[in-house]
Amino acid sequence: MAEDRFQTIVNEIYERFKVYGVTRKEIESRLKLLLFEFKVPEEEAKRTIVNGLRKNYNIAKGDLKTPIVKISQIEPNQWVSLKGKIIQLWEPSSPTIAQTGLIGDETGTARFVVWSKSNKKRLEEGKSYLFEKVVVDEFMGIKSIKVTSVSDIKEISEEIEVKEERGEIEVVGALVAIQQNSGLLQTCKLCGRVVKAGICVEHGKVETNEVLRLRGVLDDGERTYDLTLNEKCISSLTGIGIKEARKLAEEHLDRSIVLMELKKRLFGKYLKVSGELRFRSLNASSVEFYRPEILKEVEKVLGEEGI
Amino acid sequence: MIKGMKREVAKRVFSKEFNYSKFKVGGEGEKEAVYVLTPLGLRCNRLFIVGVLLEKEEVKPDSDMWRIRVADPTGSFLGFVSKFQPEALEALVDLNPPEIVAITAKAKLLERGDRVIPLIRPENINSSDFQTRDYWIVETAKATLKRIRAIENGEEKAVIEKYDPDLEEFRSAVINALMKLKEEQNILEKGREFEREDKERKEVKKDLGFEIDEEIVDLSDFDIGD
Ligand SMILES: [Zn+2]
Numbered sequence: 001m002a003e004d005r006f007q008t009i010v011n012e013i014y015e016r017f018k019v020y021g022v023t024r025k026e027i028e029s030r031l032k033l034l035l036f037e038f039k040v041p042e043e044e045a046k047r048t049i050v051n052g053l054r055k056n057y058n059i060a061k062g063d064l065k066t067p068i069v070k071i072s073q074i075e076p077n078q079w080v081s082l083k084g085k086i087i088q089l090w091e092p093s094s095p096t097i098a099q100t101g102l103i104g105d106e107t108g109t110a111r112f113v114v115w116s117k118s119n120k121k122r123l124e125e126g127k128s129y130l131f132e133k134v135v136v137d138e139f140m141g142i143k144s145i146k147v148t149s150v151s152d153i154k155e156i157s158e159e160i161e162v163k164e165e166r167g168e169i170e171v172v173g174a175l176v177a178i179q180q181n182s183g184l185l186q187t188c189k190l191c192g193r194v195v196k197a198g199i200c201v202e203h204g205k206v207e208t209n210e211v212l213r214l215r216g217v218l219d220d221g222e223r224t225y226d227l228t229l230n231e232k233c234i235s236s237l238t239g240i241g242i243k244e245a246r247k248l249a250e251e252h253l254d255r256s257i258v259l260m261e262l263k264k265r266l267f268g269k270y271l272k273v274s275g276e277l278r279f280r281s282l283n284a285s286s287v288e289f290y291r292p293e294i295l296k297e298v299e300k301v302l303g304e305e306g307i
Numbered sequence: 308m309i310k311g312m313k314r315e316v317a318k319r320v321f322s323k324e325f326n327y328s329k330f331k332v333g334g335e336g337e338k339e340a341v342y343v344l345t346p347l348g349l350r351c352n353r354l355f356i357v358g359v360l361l362e363k364e365e366v367k368p369d370s371d372m373w374r375i376r377v378a379d380p381t382g383s384f385l386g387f388v389s390k391f392q393p394e395a396l397e398a399l400v401d402l403n404p405p406e407i408v409a410i411t412a413k414a415k416l417l418e419r420g421d422r423v424i425p426l427i428r429p430e431n432i433n434s435s436d437f438q439t440r441d442y443w444i445v446e447t448a449k450a451t452l453k454r455i456r457a458i459e460n461g462e463e464k465a466v467i468e469k470y471d472p473d474l475e476e477f478r479s480a481v482i483n484a485l486m487k488l489k490e491e492q493n494i495l496e497k498g499r500e501f502e503r504e505d506k507e508r509k510e511v512k513k514d515l516g517f518e519i520d521e522e523i524v525d526l527s528d529f530d531i532g533d
Contacts, residue, residue, distance in 0.1 A: 174317070294442065301452070
Protein backbone atom coordinates (compact mmCIF):
# COMPACT_ATOMS: atom_id res chain seq x y z
CA MET A 1 0.00 0.00 0.00
CA ALA A 2 1.22 3.44 -0.91
CA GLU A 3 2.35 5.64 1.96
CA ASP A 4 -0.07 8.45 1.08
CA ARG A 5 -3.04 6.05 1.04
CA PHE A 6 -2.00 4.83 4.46
CA GLN A 7 -1.82 8.41 5.74
CA THR A 8 -5.22 9.19 4.22
CA ILE A 9 -6.82 6.43 6.26
CA VAL A 10 -5.02 7.54 9.39
CA ASN A 11 -6.21 11.10 8.85
CA GLU A 12 -9.75 10.01 8.19
CA ILE A 13 -9.92 8.19 11.50
CA TYR A 14 -7.97 10.85 13.35
CA GLU A 15 -10.38 13.60 12.24
CA ARG A 16 -13.26 11.69 13.76
CA PHE A 17 -11.57 10.95 17.08
CA LYS A 18 -9.27 13.88 17.78
CA VAL A 19 -11.90 15.62 19.88
CA TYR A 20 -11.74 12.66 22.25
CA GLY A 21 -7.98 12.95 22.68
CA VAL A 22 -7.00 10.09 20.38
CA THR A 23 -3.49 10.51 18.94
CA ARG A 24 -2.35 9.95 15.39
CA LYS A 25 0.34 7.57 16.64
CA GLU A 26 -2.21 5.32 18.28
CA ILE A 27 -4.14 5.00 15.03
CA GLU A 28 -0.99 4.47 12.98
CA SER A 29 0.23 1.58 15.07
CA ARG A 30 -3.12 -0.20 15.03
CA LEU A 31 -3.52 0.30 11.31
CA LYS A 32 0.01 -0.99 10.61
CA LEU A 33 -0.67 -4.07 12.64
CA LEU A 34 -3.90 -4.93 10.86
CA LEU A 35 -2.88 -3.99 7.36
CA PHE A 36 0.72 -5.14 7.16
CA GLU A 37 1.00 -7.98 9.62
CA PHE A 38 -2.44 -9.50 9.44
CA LYS A 39 -3.10 -8.42 5.87
CA VAL A 40 -6.68 -7.50 6.71
CA PRO A 41 -8.62 -5.74 3.92
CA GLU A 42 -8.59 -1.95 4.20
CA GLU A 43 -12.29 -1.50 4.99
CA GLU A 44 -12.18 -4.21 7.67
CA ALA A 45 -9.12 -2.65 9.25
CA LYS A 46 -10.78 0.76 9.34
CA ARG A 47 -13.95 -0.56 10.85
CA THR A 48 -12.07 -2.54 13.47
CA ILE A 49 -10.06 0.48 14.55
CA VAL A 50 -13.11 2.73 14.71
CA ASN A 51 -15.04 0.20 16.77
CA GLY A 52 -12.05 -0.37 19.05
CA LEU A 53 -11.50 3.33 19.68
CA ARG A 54 -15.16 3.88 20.37
CA LYS A 55 -15.14 1.14 22.97
CA ASN A 56 -11.92 2.39 24.59
CA TYR A 57 -13.12 5.95 24.84
CA ASN A 58 -16.71 5.04 25.71
CA ILE A 59 -18.31 6.81 22.81
CA ALA A 60 -21.89 5.91 21.95
CA LYS A 61 -22.43 5.21 18.28
CA GLY A 62 -24.75 8.16 17.78
CA ASP A 63 -22.34 10.57 19.46
CA LEU A 64 -19.40 9.75 17.29
CA LYS A 65 -18.38 12.76 15.27
CA THR A 66 -18.29 11.93 11.64
CA PRO A 67 -15.63 13.63 9.53
CA ILE A 68 -16.63 16.70 7.59
CA VAL A 69 -16.09 15.86 3.97
CA LYS A 70 -16.58 17.55 0.64
CA ILE A 71 -19.34 16.32 -1.64
CA SER A 72 -16.90 15.19 -4.32
CA GLN A 73 -15.34 12.78 -1.79
CA ILE A 74 -18.41 10.96 -0.54
CA GLU A 75 -18.65 7.24 -1.15
CA PRO A 76 -21.61 4.87 -0.74
CA ASN A 77 -22.22 3.47 2.76
CA GLN A 78 -20.05 6.10 4.48
CA TRP A 79 -21.27 7.99 7.50
CA VAL A 80 -20.22 11.58 7.02
CA SER A 81 -20.86 15.17 7.92
CA LEU A 82 -20.89 17.87 5.33
CA LYS A 83 -21.66 21.50 4.79
CA GLY A 84 -23.85 22.27 1.85
CA LYS A 85 -26.28 24.66 0.32
CA ILE A 86 -29.78 23.61 -0.68
CA ILE A 87 -29.92 24.21 -4.40
CA GLN A 88 -33.30 22.78 -5.19
CA LEU A 89 -36.18 21.16 -3.41
CA TRP A 90 -38.22 18.63 -5.34
CA GLU A 91 -41.69 17.30 -4.73
CA PRO A 92 -41.23 14.11 -2.68
CA SER A 93 -42.40 11.01 -4.51
CA SER A 94 -43.55 9.24 -1.38
CA PRO A 95 -45.04 10.19 2.01
CA THR A 96 -42.10 8.49 3.76
CA ILE A 97 -39.93 11.32 2.43
CA ALA A 98 -40.25 14.71 4.11
CA GLN A 99 -37.96 16.56 1.76
CA THR A 100 -35.73 15.77 -1.14
CA GLY A 101 -33.64 17.81 -3.52
CA LEU A 102 -30.19 18.82 -4.51
CA ILE A 103 -27.39 19.96 -2.22
CA GLY A 104 -24.09 21.42 -3.28
CA ASP A 105 -20.72 22.67 -2.09
CA GLU A 106 -17.68 24.06 -3.89
CA THR A 107 -16.72 20.57 -5.11
CA GLY A 108 -19.97 19.27 -6.51
CA THR A 109 -23.56 18.31 -5.88
CA ALA A 110 -25.54 15.38 -4.54
CA ARG A 111 -29.15 14.46 -4.00
CA PHE A 112 -30.45 14.37 -0.49
CA VAL A 113 -33.39 12.73 1.20
CA VAL A 114 -34.83 13.66 4.57
CA TRP A 115 -36.99 10.82 5.87
CA SER A 116 -40.32 11.84 7.39
CA LYS A 117 -39.54 9.74 10.47
CA SER A 118 -36.43 11.81 11.19
CA ASN A 119 -38.60 14.75 12.31
CA LYS A 120 -36.28 17.47 11.11
CA LYS A 121 -36.96 21.16 10.69
CA ARG A 122 -37.78 22.00 7.11
CA LEU A 123 -34.85 22.99 4.94
CA GLU A 124 -35.11 26.03 2.72
CA GLU A 125 -33.80 26.58 -0.75
CA GLY A 126 -30.74 28.83 -0.90
CA LYS A 127 -29.81 28.31 2.76
CA SER A 128 -26.70 26.51 3.92
CA TYR A 129 -26.62 23.78 6.55
CA LEU A 130 -24.22 21.55 8.41
CA PHE A 131 -25.41 17.98 8.02
CA GLU A 132 -23.98 15.72 10.71
CA LYS A 133 -24.06 11.95 10.74
CA VAL A 134 -25.72 11.40 7.43
CA VAL A 135 -25.28 8.24 5.43
CA VAL A 136 -24.29 8.12 1.78
CA ASP A 137 -26.24 6.01 -0.63
CA GLU A 138 -25.99 5.41 -4.33
CA PHE A 139 -28.73 4.68 -6.82
CA MET A 140 -28.12 4.34 -10.53
CA GLY A 141 -24.78 6.03 -10.25
CA ILE A 142 -26.19 9.04 -8.43
CA LYS A 143 -24.95 9.64 -4.91
CA SER A 144 -27.38 10.80 -2.32
CA ILE A 145 -27.21 11.51 1.35
CA LYS A 146 -29.88 10.25 3.72
CA VAL A 147 -30.95 12.22 6.76
CA THR A 148 -32.22 9.91 9.50
CA SER A 149 -33.22 10.40 13.12
CA VAL A 150 -29.60 10.14 14.33
CA SER A 151 -28.55 12.93 11.96
CA ASP A 152 -28.28 16.56 13.03
CA ILE A 153 -28.93 19.52 10.80
CA LYS A 154 -27.89 23.04 11.73
CA GLU A 155 -28.34 26.13 9.66
CA ILE A 156 -25.02 27.91 9.11
CA SER A 157 -24.39 31.45 8.04
CA GLU A 158 -21.24 30.87 6.06
CA GLU A 159 -21.61 31.48 2.36
CA ILE A 160 -21.05 28.34 0.30
CA GLU A 161 -20.01 28.83 -3.29
CA VAL A 162 -21.63 25.98 -5.09
CA LYS A 163 -19.81 24.50 -8.04
CA GLU A 164 -22.59 24.42 -10.51
CA GLU A 165 -23.47 24.78 -14.06
CA ARG A 166 -25.73 27.76 -14.30
CA GLY A 167 -26.39 31.03 -15.94
CA GLU A 168 -28.32 32.44 -18.83
CA ILE A 169 -28.26 30.14 -21.81
CA GLU A 170 -29.94 29.67 -25.14
CA VAL A 171 -30.79 26.15 -26.23
CA VAL A 172 -32.46 24.60 -29.23
CA GLY A 173 -34.09 21.26 -28.70
CA ALA A 174 -37.20 19.21 -29.24
CA LEU A 175 -39.93 19.19 -26.61
CA VAL A 176 -39.97 15.41 -26.13
CA ALA A 177 -42.17 15.19 -23.04
CA ILE A 178 -44.83 17.23 -21.31
CA GLN A 179 -45.43 16.31 -17.68
CA GLN A 180 -48.86 15.70 -16.20
CA ASN A 181 -48.38 18.55 -13.74
CA SER A 182 -48.74 21.02 -16.59
CA GLY A 183 -51.65 23.08 -17.81
CA LEU A 184 -54.14 25.07 -15.80
CA LEU A 185 -53.36 24.11 -12.22
CA GLN A 186 -54.34 24.91 -8.69
CA THR A 187 -51.46 25.23 -6.28
CA CYS A 188 -51.34 25.40 -2.48
CA LYS A 189 -50.99 28.97 -1.22
CA LEU A 190 -48.70 27.74 1.57
CA CYS A 191 -46.25 25.48 -0.23
CA GLY A 192 -46.87 25.81 -3.94
CA ARG A 193 -47.56 22.12 -4.47
CA VAL A 194 -50.16 21.17 -7.08
CA VAL A 195 -53.46 20.65 -5.32
CA LYS A 196 -56.12 18.17 -6.40
CA ALA A 197 -59.75 18.83 -5.38
CA GLY A 198 -58.62 21.55 -2.98
CA ILE A 199 -56.51 19.17 -0.85
CA CYS A 200 -52.76 19.68 -0.45
CA VAL A 201 -50.86 16.50 0.51
CA GLU A 202 -48.97 18.52 3.10
CA HIS A 203 -51.52 21.09 4.31
CA GLY A 204 -54.92 19.47 3.76
CA LYS A 205 -57.76 21.72 2.68
CA VAL A 206 -56.18 24.98 1.61
CA GLU A 207 -56.65 28.14 -0.35
CA THR A 208 -55.26 27.89 -3.81
CA ASN A 209 -53.70 29.93 -6.59
CA GLU A 210 -54.48 29.27 -10.20
CA VAL A 211 -51.50 29.04 -12.53
CA LEU A 212 -50.83 28.18 -16.13
CA ARG A 213 -47.50 26.48 -16.62
CA LEU A 214 -45.78 23.75 -18.52
CA ARG A 215 -43.19 21.32 -17.23
CA GLY A 216 -41.51 19.31 -19.91
CA VAL A 217 -38.29 17.93 -21.28
CA LEU A 218 -36.26 19.70 -23.93
CA ASP A 219 -33.88 17.33 -25.68
CA ASP A 220 -31.20 18.25 -28.21
CA GLY A 221 -30.16 14.65 -28.89
CA GLU A 222 -27.14 14.94 -26.61
CA ARG A 223 -28.63 16.05 -23.33
CA THR A 224 -31.94 16.86 -21.72
CA TYR A 225 -33.20 19.86 -19.83
CA ASP A 226 -36.13 19.97 -17.42
CA LEU A 227 -37.98 22.87 -18.93
CA THR A 228 -40.46 25.15 -17.23
CA LEU A 229 -42.55 27.54 -19.28
CA ASN A 230 -44.54 30.20 -17.47
CA GLU A 231 -47.81 31.74 -18.61
CA LYS A 232 -46.08 34.40 -20.71
CA CYS A 233 -44.02 31.82 -22.59
CA ILE A 234 -46.99 29.51 -23.14
CA SER A 235 -49.04 32.40 -24.40
CA SER A 236 -46.34 33.60 -26.80
CA LEU A 237 -46.18 30.13 -28.38
CA THR A 238 -49.82 29.15 -28.41
CA GLY A 239 -51.89 32.26 -27.84
CA ILE A 240 -53.30 30.55 -24.75
CA GLY A 241 -52.87 32.71 -21.68
CA ILE A 242 -54.53 32.17 -18.35
CA LYS A 243 -57.76 33.84 -19.51
CA GLU A 244 -58.02 31.65 -22.59
CA ALA A 245 -57.13 28.60 -20.52
CA ARG A 246 -59.89 29.37 -18.02
CA LYS A 247 -62.34 29.85 -20.85
CA LEU A 248 -61.36 26.51 -22.37
CA ALA A 249 -61.73 24.76 -19.03
CA GLU A 250 -65.14 26.33 -18.46
CA GLU A 251 -66.41 25.44 -21.92
CA HIS A 252 -65.40 21.81 -21.48
CA LEU A 253 -66.15 21.67 -17.74
CA ASP A 254 -62.69 20.14 -17.41
CA ARG A 255 -59.29 21.66 -16.65
CA SER A 256 -57.40 18.80 -18.26
CA ILE A 257 -58.50 20.08 -21.67
CA VAL A 258 -55.83 22.77 -21.30
CA LEU A 259 -53.07 20.19 -20.93
CA MET A 260 -54.42 18.26 -23.92
CA GLU A 261 -54.43 21.42 -25.99
CA LEU A 262 -50.86 22.28 -24.99
CA LYS A 263 -49.70 18.77 -25.87
CA LYS A 264 -51.33 18.99 -29.28
CA ARG A 265 -49.68 22.28 -30.09
CA LEU A 266 -46.26 21.79 -28.51
CA PHE A 267 -45.28 18.14 -28.21
CA GLY A 268 -42.50 17.28 -30.66
CA LYS A 269 -41.80 20.87 -31.70
CA TYR A 270 -38.33 22.35 -31.87
CA LEU A 271 -38.05 25.27 -29.50
CA LYS A 272 -35.41 27.92 -29.03
CA VAL A 273 -35.38 28.72 -25.35
CA SER A 274 -33.56 31.43 -23.44
CA GLY A 275 -33.53 31.16 -19.72
CA GLU A 276 -31.70 30.39 -16.56
CA LEU A 277 -30.06 27.01 -16.30
CA ARG A 278 -29.62 25.46 -12.89
CA PHE A 279 -28.24 21.98 -13.34
CA ARG A 280 -30.80 20.28 -15.52
CA SER A 281 -33.56 22.79 -14.85
CA LEU A 282 -34.14 25.40 -17.48
CA ASN A 283 -36.50 28.15 -16.49
CA ALA A 284 -37.50 29.87 -19.71
CA SER A 285 -37.61 33.64 -19.85
CA SER A 286 -38.42 33.63 -23.54
CA VAL A 287 -39.19 30.98 -26.10
CA GLU A 288 -40.01 30.68 -29.78
CA PHE A 289 -40.56 27.94 -32.32
CA TYR A 290 -37.18 27.19 -33.89
CA ARG A 291 -37.45 27.74 -37.61
CA PRO A 292 -34.02 27.85 -39.21
CA GLU A 293 -33.50 28.27 -42.94
CA ILE A 294 -33.41 24.63 -43.90
CA LEU A 295 -31.68 25.21 -47.23
CA LYS A 296 -28.75 26.95 -45.55
CA GLU A 297 -28.52 24.22 -42.91
CA VAL A 298 -28.52 21.49 -45.56
CA GLU A 299 -25.87 23.25 -47.63
CA LYS A 300 -23.69 23.63 -44.57
CA VAL A 301 -23.80 19.91 -43.77
CA LEU A 302 -23.19 18.96 -47.40
CA GLY A 303 -20.32 21.45 -47.53
CA GLU A 304 -18.65 19.76 -44.58
CA GLU A 305 -18.85 16.49 -46.51
CA GLY A 306 -17.20 18.13 -49.51
CA ILE A 307 -20.34 18.19 -51.63
CA MET B 308 -39.74 8.11 -12.87
CA ILE B 309 -37.90 9.14 -9.75
CA LYS B 310 -37.25 12.85 -9.77
CA GLY B 311 -33.68 13.91 -10.19
CA MET B 312 -32.70 10.74 -11.97
CA LYS B 313 -30.96 10.94 -15.25
CA ARG B 314 -33.41 10.85 -18.12
CA GLU B 315 -32.46 8.91 -21.21
CA VAL B 316 -31.69 11.25 -24.08
CA ALA B 317 -33.90 10.75 -27.13
CA LYS B 318 -31.41 9.88 -29.87
CA ARG B 319 -31.74 10.86 -33.52
CA VAL B 320 -31.25 8.03 -35.98
CA PHE B 321 -32.49 7.28 -39.49
CA SER B 322 -34.52 4.12 -39.96
CA LYS B 323 -31.91 2.60 -42.27
CA GLU B 324 -29.27 2.61 -39.54
CA PHE B 325 -31.72 1.55 -36.84
CA ASN B 326 -33.14 -1.33 -38.87
CA TYR B 327 -29.68 -2.88 -39.28
CA SER B 328 -29.35 -3.23 -35.50
CA LYS B 329 -28.79 -6.74 -34.15
CA PHE B 330 -27.22 -6.29 -30.74
CA LYS B 331 -28.20 -5.00 -27.35
CA VAL B 332 -25.80 -3.56 -24.82
CA GLY B 333 -26.13 -2.68 -21.15
CA GLY B 334 -28.78 -4.21 -18.93
CA GLU B 335 -26.12 -5.56 -16.59
CA GLY B 336 -27.63 -5.53 -13.16
CA GLU B 337 -31.22 -4.57 -12.57
CA LYS B 338 -30.62 -0.87 -12.57
CA GLU B 339 -28.90 -0.42 -15.89
CA ALA B 340 -31.03 0.31 -18.94
CA VAL B 341 -30.87 -1.83 -22.04
CA TYR B 342 -29.69 -0.12 -25.21
CA VAL B 343 -29.99 -1.05 -28.84
CA LEU B 344 -26.57 -0.83 -30.45
CA THR B 345 -26.80 0.35 -34.05
CA PRO B 346 -24.22 -0.56 -36.73
CA LEU B 347 -22.78 2.94 -36.46
CA GLY B 348 -22.24 2.60 -32.74
CA LEU B 349 -25.23 4.54 -31.40
CA ARG B 350 -26.48 3.25 -28.06
CA CYS B 351 -30.14 4.12 -27.94
CA ASN B 352 -32.86 3.48 -25.44
CA ARG B 353 -35.16 6.33 -26.41
CA LEU B 354 -35.64 7.86 -29.86
CA PHE B 355 -37.14 11.05 -31.21
CA ILE B 356 -38.51 10.63 -34.72
CA VAL B 357 -40.34 12.97 -37.07
CA GLY B 358 -41.62 11.17 -40.14
CA VAL B 359 -44.64 10.20 -42.16
CA LEU B 360 -47.12 7.84 -40.55
CA LEU B 361 -47.82 5.51 -43.47
CA GLU B 362 -49.72 2.68 -41.87
CA LYS B 363 -51.77 2.21 -38.77
CA GLU B 364 -53.46 -1.11 -38.32
CA GLU B 365 -54.89 -3.01 -35.40
CA VAL B 366 -52.96 -6.27 -35.11
CA LYS B 367 -56.11 -8.24 -34.26
CA PRO B 368 -59.62 -6.79 -34.05
CA ASP B 369 -60.27 -5.24 -30.61
CA SER B 370 -56.78 -6.15 -29.40
CA ASP B 371 -55.87 -2.49 -28.79
CA MET B 372 -52.47 -3.37 -30.22
CA TRP B 373 -51.63 -1.29 -33.23
CA ARG B 374 -48.89 -1.78 -35.75
CA ILE B 375 -47.57 1.41 -37.30
CA ARG B 376 -45.05 2.24 -39.97
CA VAL B 377 -43.32 5.62 -40.00
CA ALA B 378 -41.20 6.66 -42.96
CA ASP B 379 -38.14 8.87 -43.10
CA PRO B 380 -36.05 9.58 -46.23
CA THR B 381 -34.03 6.35 -45.79
CA GLY B 382 -36.76 3.80 -45.09
CA SER B 383 -39.29 3.22 -42.33
CA PHE B 384 -39.61 2.37 -38.67
CA LEU B 385 -41.85 -0.47 -37.57
CA GLY B 386 -43.69 0.27 -34.37
CA PHE B 387 -46.25 -1.17 -31.99
CA VAL B 388 -48.57 0.79 -29.74
CA SER B 389 -50.61 -0.93 -27.06
CA LYS B 390 -52.50 -0.10 -23.90
CA PHE B 391 -49.17 0.01 -22.08
CA GLN B 392 -48.52 3.32 -23.82
CA PRO B 393 -51.86 4.99 -23.01
CA GLU B 394 -50.86 8.46 -24.19
CA ALA B 395 -49.59 7.22 -27.52
CA LEU B 396 -52.65 4.99 -27.97
CA GLU B 397 -55.01 7.87 -27.30
CA ALA B 398 -53.19 10.15 -29.72
CA LEU B 399 -53.08 7.49 -32.42
CA VAL B 400 -56.89 7.41 -32.61
CA ASP B 401 -56.94 10.90 -34.12
CA LEU B 402 -54.16 10.30 -36.63
CA ASN B 403 -54.85 9.20 -40.17
CA PRO B 404 -52.13 8.09 -42.57
CA PRO B 405 -50.45 9.63 -44.42
CA GLU B 406 -49.67 12.27 -41.83
CA ILE B 407 -46.47 13.80 -40.49
CA VAL B 408 -45.95 12.78 -36.89
CA ALA B 409 -43.47 13.45 -34.09
CA ILE B 410 -42.78 10.46 -31.87
CA THR B 411 -40.82 9.65 -28.76
CA ALA B 412 -40.34 5.93 -28.46
CA LYS B 413 -38.40 3.21 -26.73
CA ALA B 414 -36.02 1.35 -29.03
CA LYS B 415 -36.46 -2.44 -28.91
CA LEU B 416 -35.09 -5.55 -30.52
CA LEU B 417 -37.61 -8.33 -30.92
CA GLU B 418 -36.02 -11.76 -31.08
CA ARG B 419 -37.85 -14.33 -33.19
CA GLY B 420 -35.85 -17.52 -33.47
CA ASP B 421 -32.60 -16.51 -35.10
CA ARG B 422 -34.14 -13.30 -36.44
CA VAL B 423 -33.81 -9.97 -34.70
CA ILE B 424 -36.40 -7.34 -35.54
CA PRO B 425 -35.70 -3.72 -34.55
CA LEU B 426 -38.87 -1.87 -33.63
CA ILE B 427 -40.11 1.12 -31.70
CA ARG B 428 -42.61 1.36 -28.86
CA PRO B 429 -43.94 4.92 -29.00
CA GLU B 430 -44.49 6.69 -25.68
CA ASN B 431 -46.00 9.77 -27.30
CA ILE B 432 -47.20 10.62 -30.78
CA ASN B 433 -48.43 13.93 -32.08
CA SER B 434 -49.21 15.30 -35.48
CA SER B 435 -46.36 17.45 -36.76
CA ASP B 436 -45.49 19.61 -39.75
CA PHE B 437 -43.10 19.81 -42.71
CA GLN B 438 -40.76 22.34 -41.09
CA THR B 439 -40.24 20.15 -38.05
CA ARG B 440 -39.71 17.12 -40.28
CA ASP B 441 -37.13 18.99 -42.38
CA TYR B 442 -35.14 20.09 -39.37
CA TRP B 443 -35.27 16.57 -37.95
CA ILE B 444 -33.66 15.31 -41.16
CA VAL B 445 -30.87 17.89 -40.89
CA GLU B 446 -30.27 17.11 -37.22
CA THR B 447 -30.32 13.35 -37.79
CA ALA B 448 -28.00 13.66 -40.80
CA LYS B 449 -25.50 15.60 -38.70
CA ALA B 450 -25.63 13.04 -35.88
CA THR B 451 -25.22 10.13 -38.31
CA LEU B 452 -22.25 11.71 -40.13
CA LYS B 453 -20.63 12.32 -36.75
CA ARG B 454 -20.95 8.62 -35.91
CA ILE B 455 -19.46 7.66 -39.28
CA ARG B 456 -16.49 9.94 -38.66
CA ALA B 457 -15.95 8.44 -35.22
CA ILE B 458 -15.75 4.96 -36.76
CA GLU B 459 -13.40 6.20 -39.47
CA ASN B 460 -11.20 7.64 -36.75
CA GLY B 461 -11.03 4.24 -35.10
CA GLU B 462 -12.95 5.33 -31.99
CA GLU B 463 -15.48 2.50 -32.17
CA LYS B 464 -13.47 -0.72 -32.32
CA ALA B 465 -16.21 -2.81 -30.67
CA VAL B 466 -18.76 -1.73 -33.27
CA ILE B 467 -16.49 -2.61 -36.16
CA GLU B 468 -15.94 -6.03 -34.63
CA LYS B 469 -19.66 -6.65 -34.15
CA TYR B 470 -21.04 -5.17 -37.36
CA ASP B 471 -18.20 -4.32 -39.73
CA PRO B 472 -20.53 -1.64 -41.19
CA ASP B 473 -20.39 -0.52 -44.80
CA LEU B 474 -19.77 3.14 -44.02
CA GLU B 475 -20.13 4.25 -47.63
CA GLU B 476 -23.62 2.77 -47.81
CA PHE B 477 -24.77 4.65 -44.72
CA ARG B 478 -23.05 7.81 -45.77
CA SER B 479 -24.67 7.84 -49.20
CA ALA B 480 -28.09 7.25 -47.62
CA VAL B 481 -27.57 10.39 -45.54
CA ILE B 482 -26.29 12.40 -48.49
CA ASN B 483 -29.27 11.31 -50.60
CA ALA B 484 -31.65 12.39 -47.86
CA LEU B 485 -29.99 15.80 -47.75
CA MET B 486 -29.93 16.19 -51.53
CA LYS B 487 -33.63 15.40 -51.71
CA LEU B 488 -34.34 17.93 -48.99
CA LYS B 489 -32.22 20.50 -50.81
CA GLU B 490 -34.20 19.97 -54.00
CA GLU B 491 -37.50 20.39 -52.16
CA GLN B 492 -36.20 23.51 -50.47
CA ASN B 493 -35.08 24.97 -53.78
CA ILE B 494 -38.59 24.45 -55.17
CA LEU B 495 -40.04 26.02 -52.05
CA GLU B 496 -37.56 28.87 -52.29
CA LYS B 497 -38.62 29.56 -55.88
CA GLY B 498 -42.22 29.66 -54.69
CA ARG B 499 -41.25 32.11 -51.96
CA GLU B 500 -39.32 34.28 -54.43
CA PHE B 501 -42.37 34.42 -56.61
CA GLU B 502 -44.48 35.39 -53.60
CA ARG B 503 -41.96 38.08 -52.68
CA GLU B 504 -41.91 39.51 -56.21
CA ASP B 505 -45.67 39.44 -56.20
CA LYS B 506 -45.72 41.26 -52.88
CA GLU B 507 -43.16 43.79 -54.12
CA ARG B 508 -45.32 44.55 -57.12
CA LYS B 509 -48.27 45.12 -54.84
CA GLU B 510 -46.17 47.33 -52.59
CA VAL B 511 -45.06 49.43 -55.54
CA LYS B 512 -48.70 49.95 -56.43
CA LYS B 513 -49.49 50.88 -52.86
CA ASP B 514 -46.62 53.40 -52.81
CA LEU B 515 -47.89 54.93 -55.99
CA GLY B 516 -51.36 55.26 -54.55
CA PHE B 517 -49.96 56.97 -51.49
CA GLU B 518 -48.06 59.56 -53.54
CA ILE B 519 -51.15 60.33 -55.53
CA ASP B 520 -53.12 60.78 -52.32
CA GLU B 521 -50.53 63.23 -51.09
CA GLU B 522 -50.67 65.15 -54.30
CA ILE B 523 -54.38 65.41 -53.89
CA VAL B 524 -53.97 66.68 -50.33
CA ASP B 525 -51.34 69.16 -51.48
CA LEU B 526 -53.57 70.38 -54.19
CA SER B 527 -56.54 70.76 -51.94
CA ASP B 528 -54.39 72.62 -49.38
CA PHE B 529 -53.35 74.89 -52.13
CA ASP B 530 -56.92 75.45 -53.11
CA ILE B 531 -58.07 76.15 -49.55
CA GLY B 532 -55.10 78.47 -49.05
CA ASP B 533 -56.89 81.30 -50.50
ZN1 LIG C 1 -49.40 22.88 0.83
